[in-house]
Amino acid sequence: xxxxxxxxxxxxxxxxxxxxxxxxxxxxxxxxxxxxxxxxxxxxxxxxxxxxxxxxxxxxxxxxxxxxxxxxxxxxxxxxxxxxxxxxxxxxxxxxxxxxxxxxxxxxxxxxxxxxxxxxxxxxxxxxxxxxxxxxxxxxxxxxxxxxxxxxxxxxxxxxxxxxxxxxxxxxxxxxxxxxxxxxxxxxxxxxxxxxxxxxxxxxxxxxxxxxxxxxxxxxxxxxxxxxxxxxxxxxxxxxxxxxxxxxxxxxxxxxxxxxxxxxxxxxxxxxxxxxxxxxxx
Numbered sequence: 001x002x003x004x005x006x007x008x009x010x011x012x013x014x015x016x017x018x019x020x021x022x023x024x025x026x027x028x029x030x031x032x033x034x035x036x037x038x039x040x041x042x043x044x045x046x047x048x049x050x051x052x053x054x055x056x057x058x059x060x061x062x063x064x065x066x067x068x069x070x071x072x073x074x075x076x077x078x079x080x081x082x083x084x085x086x087x088x089x090x091x092x093x094x095x096x097x098x099x100x101x102x103x104x105x106x107x108x109x110x111x112x113x114x115x116x117x118x119x120x121x122x123x124x125x126x127x128x129x130x131x132x133x134x135x136x137x138x139x140x141x142x143x144x145x146x147x148x149x150x151x152x153x154x155x156x157x158x159x160x161x162x163x164x165x166x167x168x169x170x171x172x173x174x175x176x177x178x179x180x181x182x183x184x185x186x187x188x189x190x191x192x193x194x195x196x197x198x199x200x201x202x203x204x205x206x207x208x209x210x211x212x213x214x215x216x217x218x219x220x221x222x223x224x225x226x227x228x229x230x231x232x233x234x235x236x237x238x239x240x241x242x243x244x245x246x247x248x249x250x251x252x253x254x255x256x257x258x259x260x261x262x263x264x265x266x267x268x269x270x271x272x273x274x275x276x277x278x279x280x281x282x
Contacts, residue, residue, distance in 0.1 A: 002031040004039075009239040011134050013039030020047050020057050020248065029060055036061075036115070037198060040255050041132055041239060046246045049119060051077050054248070054272055058117045061250070062276035065106060065113070068159070068180050069095060074272065084122075084270040085263070094270065097170045101161045102133060102233050102257040103208025105275050108159040110187045113253040114196075114278040120243040124267040130249070132239045133257040135202035138232035139192055153191040155225070156212035157205065159184040162222070170262060188214060191228070195254045196278050202255045203232050233257060243271075254278070 003016035013035055018028065036042045049057070055077050058064060064079035072094045074080035084094030099105075106113035118130075139147065159181075164172045176184070191213065193204035206228040213221035241249060251258060253275075263269055 002028065002035065004035055007039075007041065007043065007239060007241070010137065010237075011039060012041040012043070012132070012239045012241070014043045014045065016045070018044065020044055021049055021053050024057070024060070033061070036250055036252065040134065040136075040252045041241065042250050043241065044248045045244060047119070047248050048246055049248070051080055051272065054117070054119045055079055055274060057248075058115075058274035058276055061115045061117075062279055064274050065109070065111075065277045067273075067275070068176065068183055069174055070180070079274055081273040081275075082270070083118075083273055084268075085265050086122075086268055086270060095174050096265065097260070097262065098174050099258070099260045100171045100262055101163060101173075101208060102131070102229070102259045103161065104205035104257055105253050106277070107189060107205035107253075108157045108184065108187060108209040110185075111277050111280075112189065113275045115250050116253060116258075116273065116275045117248060117250045118243075119272045120245055120247045121272060122268050122270040123243050123245055124263045124269040126267065127261055127263040128243060128269050129261045130241045130243075131259045131261065132241065132251060133233045133237045133259075134239070134255070135204065135206075135232055135237075135257060136195075136200055136255050138228075138237050139201050139203045142231070147192065150191045150224075150228070151201075153216075154188045154214040155191045155205065155210040156214055156221075157187050157189060157209040158211055159209060160211070161208055162211050162225075163207070191225075193254065195252075197254075200255070203228055204254070205257070206232055207257055
């Protein structure tokens with residue numbers, strides 16, 4: 001039986017009583033999936049997984065989408081992205097400052113992310129937490145008139161962080177090569193988006209990759225998106241997750257914003273990440 005306890009905020013659950021390195025039955029996975037949707041953030045502490053086992057668990061949630069920054073794919077499993085500030089032979093082995101601003105994974109893709117899984121290999125002595133912001137609650141708390149105004153709007157998305165376009169900044173989006181940039185295109189997603197599994201509406205990626213609103217003048221669109229971002233990332237909607245070695249976290253991209261936190265570049269930190277796509281609409 002899967003044990004669950006609140007992480008201490010308004011959302012988020014910690015699971016116990018399961019070893020993810022073992023075979024997980026369909027019934028056990030149904031419990032995990034239900035907890036994932038109920039908690040939005042689901043944490044499994046002190047797991048001991050190989051890259052293959054981690055990837056196998058991730059695939060239970062959907063098809064992985066390899067990150068566009070392919071130079072930091074796991075050498076044996078390209079669906080795994082390495083996040084790390086370590087270097088080998090003078091070269092970085094992973095992305096150092098990925099996602100250090102509130103955003104939604106793969107909101108810049110036509111088929112967005114269902115879930116992101118992080119497995120903690122090495123934790124820094126200080127920092128390295130992830131912040132989450134509940135976009136269900138943020139939408140629900142908007143004035144009724146505001147909800148009516150935004151319900152039909154389509155956000156325009158592209159790879160990047162609209163609040164920081166300086167490529168040398170640690171809070172900008174991870175820099176792409178010219179070839180990688182060519183793979184990126186403009187996509188559109190609803191600003192108030194019904195969750196594809198629960199049907200509940202949430203603000204969707206109002207921070208990060210959203211650079212405009214279809215049919216709206218740029219200045220007015222950015223002003224509205226910034227208002228929604230300030231509202232939806234206030235502290236009352238946030239959860240801070242601290243990692244230990246072996247911790248695995250999975251979060252629901254359709255109902256959350258998240259942000260990595262900066263760490264000392266000389267304080268070693270390494271994680272594996274898999275992001276899986278939403279299933280096709282029926």
